[in-house]
Amino acid sequence: MIPIAFDYVRPGTVDEAISALAAAGEDGKVISGGQSLMPVLRLRMAAPTTLVDIGSIAEMKGITDGGDHLVVGANATHYEVMNDALVKQHAPLLAQAAGTVADPAIRHRGTFGGSLAHADPAGDLPTVALALDATMVAKGPNGTREIAAKDFFVDYFTSALEPEEILVAVKVPKLGDGWSTHYEKFNRTAQAWATVGVAAAVKRQNGTITEARVALTNMGPSPVRASSVEAALAGAAATTDAIAAAAANAADGTRPTSDLHASAEFREHLAKVLTKRAVAQAAGV
Numbered sequence: 001m002i003p004i005a006f007d008y009v010r011p012g013t014v015d016e017a018i019s020a021l022a023a024a025g026e027d028g029k030v031i032s033g034g035q036s037l038m039p040v041l042r043l044r045m046a047a048p049t050t051l052v053d054i055g056s057i058a059e060m061k062g063i064t065d066g067g068d069h070l071v072v073g074a075n076a077t078h079y080e081v082m083n084d085a086l087v088k089q090h091a092p093l094l095a096q097a098a099g100t101v102a103d104p105a106i107r108h109r110g111t112f113g114g115s116l117a118h119a120d121p122a123g124d125l126p127t128v129a130l131a132l133d134a135t136m137v138a139k140g141p142n143g144t145r146e147i148a149a150k151d152f153f154v155d156y157f158t159s160a161l162e163p164e165e166i167l168v169a170v171k172v173p174k175l176g177d178g179w180s181t182h183y184e185k186f187n188r189t190a191q192a193w194a195t196v197g198v199a200a201a202v203k204r205q206n207g208t209i210t211e212a213r214v215a216l217t218n219m220g221p222s223p224v225r226a227s228s229v230e231a232a233l234a235g236a237a238a239t240t241d242a243i244a245a246a247a248a249n250a251a252d253g254t255r256p257t258s259d260l261h262a263s264a265e266f267r268e269h270l271a272k273v274l275t276k277r278a279v280a281q282a283a284g285v
Contacts, residue, residue: 003041010053014139014168017054022141022164024050030166031055032075035102035110036118060113060168063087069135070172074113078125079104081112090174093181093199097128100183103191113167116152119159119222122193126153127223128183131199131215134172140165153222178203178210182281184274185217188261194218195262196270198226198250200278202233209233209242209283219271220255228252229275238283247276 007024011017021028029048031037032055040046054060060075063084070086072094081087082098101107101115101124115125116136129136129149136147141164152160161167175181185197197217203210212233214226232246256267 001042001044004044004047006048007050008053009050010056012057014054014057014059014166017052017057017166018140018164020050020052021166024048024052026163028052030117032114033077033110034114035106036114036120054166055111066171068174070174072112072170072172074111074117074167074169076112078107078110078112078115082107087172091132091172093132093183093201094125094128094172096181097124097183097199100124100185112170116170117159117161117167119153119155119157120193121153121156121220121222122218123223124183124185124194124197124217127197127215127217128199129170129172130223130225131181131201131213132172132175133213134170136160136167137169137171138162138165139168144168146171150225156221175201175203178205180204180282180284182278184278184281186270186274192261196256196267196274198271198274198278200275200282202238202279202282204238204283207238209236209238212279214250214275214279216250216254216271216275218256219251219267224254226250226252226254226271226275229279233279238285240280240285243279243283243285244276247272247279250275 009020027049061073078098087095134149181201185194194217199215201213214229228249236242250271251268256264258264
């Protein structure tokens, strides 16, 4: 199907993009890699009057060292994220998860910021951002503000971005010594969205898990931290039995849906199984 006609604007700076978005009004839409938006346009599930293309804005590209965190430009592609030396060193969970996104063609075009702003609960990278306590940097007519990942993902395909704001970068904290991570997901085919996914980060000391972060993909209207699992793992021995006992709580407080791909009950089962695998891999047991 052919999309409905729209105006197209390609600004060269973030400020120009914000002005263009403001001028477009409530029917304006931001596009960068376009890997999520273009299918929606073709199906006429969205009909913006103006597309503001931010894909060529240089200040939104690149990955830099910010001291205790990495600054990932919103226009960094999945391919760039998964192959960046700084990301591999300081946030390997992000690199691993980016490598599971769709297929090579989409990873070369799709952007990190676009995936987060799209806020699809089946997306891999929003879950990883939540597990890593990332901070979103948004800019709009009223200036720049920072939004914690736990506050950024609001509902199905809904983020905390205001209508005239643009996600320009993401601050990803460095985990440091003692931490290890793993991303585990179940999907029907290699290119499909995650039926369920689990992002795990575990800190070990002398055979004990001193801290754990576990976030779940597609277990509700937005990515969710498995707080019951995290609490059960804190201070637990890094053993298969202790991890299995903690993982049994993975579905607590979640709201999975039933659809053509899986029932809610199957998703709850997957959450427990994948959490056990992800945590065990991260803990090295």
